[in-house]
Amino acid sequence: MANIVSVENVRASYGGTVALDGVSLEIEEGSSFALLGPNGAGKTTLMNILCTLRAPQDGRVLVAGHDVVRAPRLARRSIGVVFQTSSLDDRLTARENLNFHGLVHGLAPKRRRFHIERVLELVGLQDWQDEIVRTFSGGMRRRLEIARALMHEPRILFLDEPTVGLDAQTRQQIWEYLDQLRTERKITILTTTHYIEEVEDADVVCIIDRGKIIAQGSPEALKAEHGRRWVQADVTHAEARKAILAQFPEARPLGARSIVAPAESIEADYLQTEPFKDKLTEIRYREPTLESVFLSLTGRDLRDRTDGEREAQMAEGRRGGRR
Amino acid sequence: MSRRPRHPWLRPAANIGLIAVLLIALSFLPPDNSLAEVQENGVLKLCVPESYPPLVQADEDSPGFDVELAGLIAQEIGVRLVVNVMPSIGRDFNPRNWRLTRGQCNIIAGGVADTVQTQGFLQTLPTLAETGWVGISLDGSLPARGSSWAVWPGTSGLDRLALSRWLRENDVKARLVSSPTELRALLDRGEIDGAITERFAASATGIDNGKYQVFWLPPESFERFRMALGLWKGDQTLYRAVRAALKKLDYKVKNIGSEYGLVYNFRVTSEQLAAKNFTCGLALTT
Amino acid sequence: MNEAIGAVRGVYGVWLREITRATRDRGQMIGGVSRPIIWLLILGVGLNPYFRGEVYGQVAYVVPYTYLQFLFPAVIVLNIMYTSIQFAVSMIWDREFGFLREVLVSPMPRSLILLGKVLGGATVATTHGGLVLLLARFADVTLSFGEMAAALGFMFLLAFGLTSFGIILAARVRSFEGFGVFSNTLILPLYFASSSIFPLDPSLTRTQAVTSYPEWLVFLTRANPMTYAVDALRGILIDFNQFPTVLGPAIVLGMAVIFFVIALIDFNRT
Numbered sequence: 001m002a003n004i005v006s007v008e009n010v011r012a013s014y015g016g017t018v019a020l021d022g023v024s025l026e027i028e029e030g031s032s033f034a035l036l037g038p039n040g041a042g043k044t045t046l047m048n049i050l051c052t053l054r055a056p057q058d059g060r061v062l063v064a065g066h067d068v069v070r071a072p073r074l075a076r077r078s079i080g081v082v083f084q085t086s087s088l089d090d091r092l093t094a095r096e097n098l099n100f101h102g103l104v105h106g107l108a109p110k111r112r113r114f115h116i117e118r119v120l121e122l123v124g125l126q127d128w129q130d131e132i133v134r135t136f137s138g139g140m141r142r143r144l145e146i147a148r149a150l151m152h153e154p155r156i157l158f159l160d161e162p163t164v165g166l167d168a169q170t171r172q173q174i175w176e177y178l179d180q181l182r183t184e185r186k187i188t189i190l191t192t193t194h195y196i197e198e199v200e201d202a203d204v205v206c207i208i209d210r211g212k213i214i215a216q217g218s219p220e221a222l223k224a225e226h227g228r229r230w231v232q233a234d235v236t237h238a239e240a241r242k243a244i245l246a247q248f249p250e251a252r253p254l255g256a257r258s259i260v261a262p263a264e265s266i267e268a269d270y271l272q273t274e275p276f277k278d279k280l281t282e283i284r285y286r287e288p289t290l291e292s293v294f295l296s297l298t299g300r301d302l303r304d305r306t307d308g309e310r311e312a313q314m315a316e317g318r319r320g321g322r323r
Numbered sequence: 324m325s326r327r328p329r330h331p332w333l334r335p336a337a338n339i340g341l342i343a344v345l346l347i348a349l350s351f352l353p354p355d356n357s358l359a360e361v362q363e364n365g366v367l368k369l370c371v372p373e374s375y376p377p378l379v380q381a382d383e384d385s386p387g388f389d390v391e392l393a394g395l396i397a398q399e400i401g402v403r404l405v406v407n408v409m410p411s412i413g414r415d416f417n418p419r420n421w422r423l424t425r426g427q428c429n430i431i432a433g434g435v436a437d438t439v440q441t442q443g444f445l446q447t448l449p450t451l452a453e454t455g456w457v458g459i460s461l462d463g464s465l466p467a468r469g470s471s472w473a474v475w476p477g478t479s480g481l482d483r484l485a486l487s488r489w490l491r492e493n494d495v496k497a498r499l500v501s502s503p504t505e506l507r508a509l510l511d512r513g514e515i516d517g518a519i520t521e522r523f524a525a526s527a528t529g530i531d532n533g534k535y536q537v538f539w540l541p542p543e544s545f546e547r548f549r550m551a552l553g554l555w556k557g558d559q560t561l562y563r564a565v566r567a568a569l570k571k572l573d574y575k576v577k578n579i580g581s582e583y584g585l586v587y588n589f590r591v592t593s594e595q596l597a598a599k600n601f602t603c604g605l606a607l608t609t
Numbered sequence: 610m611n612e613a614i615g616a617v618r619g620v621y622g623v624w625l626r627e628i629t630r631a632t633r634d635r636g637q638m639i640g641g642v643s644r645p646i647i648w649l650l651i652l653g654v655g656l657n658p659y660f661r662g663e664v665y666g667q668v669a670y671v672v673p674y675t676y677l678q679f680l681f682p683a684v685i686v687l688n689i690m691y692t693s694i695q696f697a698v699s700m701i702w703d704r705e706f707g708f709l710r711e712v713l714v715s716p717m718p719r720s721l722i723l724l725g726k727v728l729g730g731a732t733v734a735t736t737h738g739g740l741v742l743l744l745a746r747f748a749d750v751t752l753s754f755g756e757m758a759a760a761l762g763f764m765f766l767l768a769f770g771l772t773s774f775g776i777i778l779a780a781r782v783r784s785f786e787g788f789g790v791f792s793n794t795l796i797l798p799l800y801f802a803s804s805s806i807f808p809l810d811p812s813l814t815r816t817q818a819v820t821s822y823p824e825w826l827v828f829l830t831r832a833n834p835m836t837y838a839v840d841a842l843r844g845i846l847i848d849f850n851q852f853p854t855v856l857g858p859a860i861v862l863g864m865a866v867i868f869f870v871i872a873l874i875d876f877n878r879t
Contacts, residue, residue: 350744424665425662556675563749
């Protein structure tokens with residue numbers, strides 16, 4: 001099958017900070033592609049380049065066969081975008097937001113009405129269509145944004161952290177819509193996320209860190225290749241940490257309080273004996289998941305770094321909602 | 324399925340309607356109390372010069388068009404008219420020296436031309452009388468080149484500069500006189516070929532209408548102005564009341580106008596003037 | 610052809626959104642109504658006796674209209690100035706709360722997005738200016754339908770230029786609060802120095818030279834483009850021009866074109 005998105009050796013930087021450092025990737029039409037990485041890895045920068053909001057400093061990006069620098073307007077016709085933070089007008093009603101989208105995409109009145117009904121039904125917001133968006137919950141807003149991105153029947157859907165700040169139930173619901181779309185409409189979906197469980201179903205997962213792609217493949221292939229069983233020990237005592245790290249060359253510190261080591265290189269039982277026995281608060285095995293793939297590749301944990309920032313984002317979202 | 328979103332627009336529309344109604348209602352507030360004062364005192368004060376025929380005449384039976392008009396207006400407003408004859412009007416080129424104050428006059432009439440200059444000081448309500456420069460001569464023809472004409476500019480504020488320019492361009496020898504009597508004397512003695520003055524000043528000279536012909540100077544060189552009632556600026560409520568009264572009295576006013584010989588149709592006259600190369604005579608009194 | 614219809618729809622969409630938002634913005638609407646009431650009903654009536662003269666031939670400023678008539682066109686310009694320049698807040702809002710991205714990833718060219726926005730802002734501002742016309746009776750300004758149409762057309766042109774100007778400001782100001790202070794310190798001086806509430810320019814009429822103001826103030830008034838906008842609107846509404854008749858519309862048209870082009874250059878850079 002043809003590649004609907006093709007990124008070749010893209011570089012971008014903000015001021016002096018390099019955000020993307022020679023990124024290349026291909027996305028097959030009709031596939032579900034997940035971009036996984038901690039915040040600050042360059043996911044959003046790449047997303048902005050893909051949806052033509054930002055030009056790359058170097059490299060070439062084709063979206064639906066159109067160069068995003070030379071023919072951005074053609075590229076935009078084929079894409080639907082759901083941004084990380086809300087881009088709804090919360091003084092308009094749901095319907096007015098959708099109608100606006102239809103108008104700026106040049107849809108005729110009849111098609112506009114048809115597609116408004118269609119997407120409202122898809123996300124189950126028919127009963128709320130004439131309500132002002134300001135009164136909507138975070139989940140409703142997200143659903144409306146997804147509905148809006150689908151209104152002009154794009155070939156590719158870009159979703160930047162589509163479920164950030166939502167409760168588990170709403171997240172589940174949103175992924176159900178997206179799966180339904182993929183099977184029914186053969187739409188290509190590109191998602192960025194740092195929720196590991198959300199990328200397990202993707203066709204291709206691409207792990208990005210510090211502006212570089214460090215691994216790419218199906219979740220199974222990635223797990224098979226990089227996934228290892230890890231032992232994680234939470235040690236509060238600094239002396240004990242030093243001692244363990246000295247004893248096991250493959251062990252490495254994780255955050256301020258933990259130590260991880262490949263399961264085969266360390267004897268968990270040994271840690272439970274003197275002199276460590278009382279210094280450990282917890283020992284656990286981490287099965288091969290995409291999270292441990294990330295850990296294997298970077299030596300850092302995906303989740304620890306992001307939790308704080310996510311909360312900040314949620315707070316920002318609330319602030320935005322009040323206006 | 325196709326539920327039309329009606330209610331989101333309903334409220335803004337109602338808001339805008341409400342605002343419009345509020346503003347229009349506010350626009351009916353009186354901006355001052357000039358009318359209220361007149362009604363309270365029961366008196367409308369009219370200031371006029373001693374004589375400015377036929378607008379103001381020293382004759383009890385026919386006191387002049389402007390005075391009768393003001394009487395009707397006072398009646399319409401429901402107050403008594405008091406005519407204050409101000410001999411100072413017209414004595415000086417500078418109206419400031421006429422010493423007309425808001426205390427003495429509600430309306431100034433009898434020689435107020437509706438010019439931009441007048442509007443600088445007063446709000447004007449044009450009446451049907453019209454003024455402009457007129458020529459007086461035996462045969463009613465325009466001054467010939469090299470001829471000698473007497474000029475009395477009058478007091479109603481017509482453009483003297485334009486007149487003197489025109490006289491120079493047409494190579495007419497102008498002789499400035501200081502009163503209507505002098506003008507008439509010069510004419511009667513035949514010392515001059517004709518005279519130029521303001522329209523109502525011409526009727527004040529008391530010339531023999533059978534002997535002389537009076538005619539407008541060419542309209543493409545000289546603007547003509549309506550005569551007007553002058554009200555103080557900012558006396559909006561009184562101004563509106565007088566304006567409304569004039570509109571209502573239109574028919575009666577025309578009748579009075581024709582009694583004073585003001586309602587000949589000057590439009591027809593100016594067409595005739597055009598046809599006859601501006602030399603057609605014009606009767607100012609019947 | 611399809612491209613053109615799509616473009617028109619897009620501009621209409623952006624325009625419609627601005628109109629919809631304006632009708633839901635009660636604060637803005639209240640401002641649009643209270644300003645003419647304050648300026649015309651209170652200030653106008655309050656100062657009226659000081660401008661009317663008590664002795665024939667003796668007034669401080671000699672112009673062929675009453676003070677309320679003189680003030681009336683200026684109040685319209687003030688209302689348009691406020692609404693147009695405050696429109697920048699909508700631009701900052703879009704930028705800060707992310708809505709701008711939704712428009713930028715649509716296939717509409719940026720010039721048309723900006724055009725739609727400016728047309729929307731100008732329509733709202735013209736409406737606010739038009740509200741003042743409802744008070745014409747109060748100020749004894751009589752209007753024919755032709756004059757009304759000419760006035761509205763001119764007001765729209767002015768609003769278009771000022772809205773573009775607001776957008777230029779928005780590109781340079783970061784916060785809402787900052788903009789509020791900024792716009793007030795900008796709008797009121799522009800308004801006061803435009804021969805709006807006092808005839809500040811001795812060239813107003815020949816006799817006006819009697820009351821002369823210091824040279825620097827006259828210079829400010831002459832340099833202020835709003836002076837010519839007020840003058841042109843006076844020409845339409847009360848038939849009085851202190852400057853050549855073509856000057857006002859020419860300056861306002863120039864403002865509309867130049868400010869829109871600058872706003873477009875700014876907008877293409879974002």
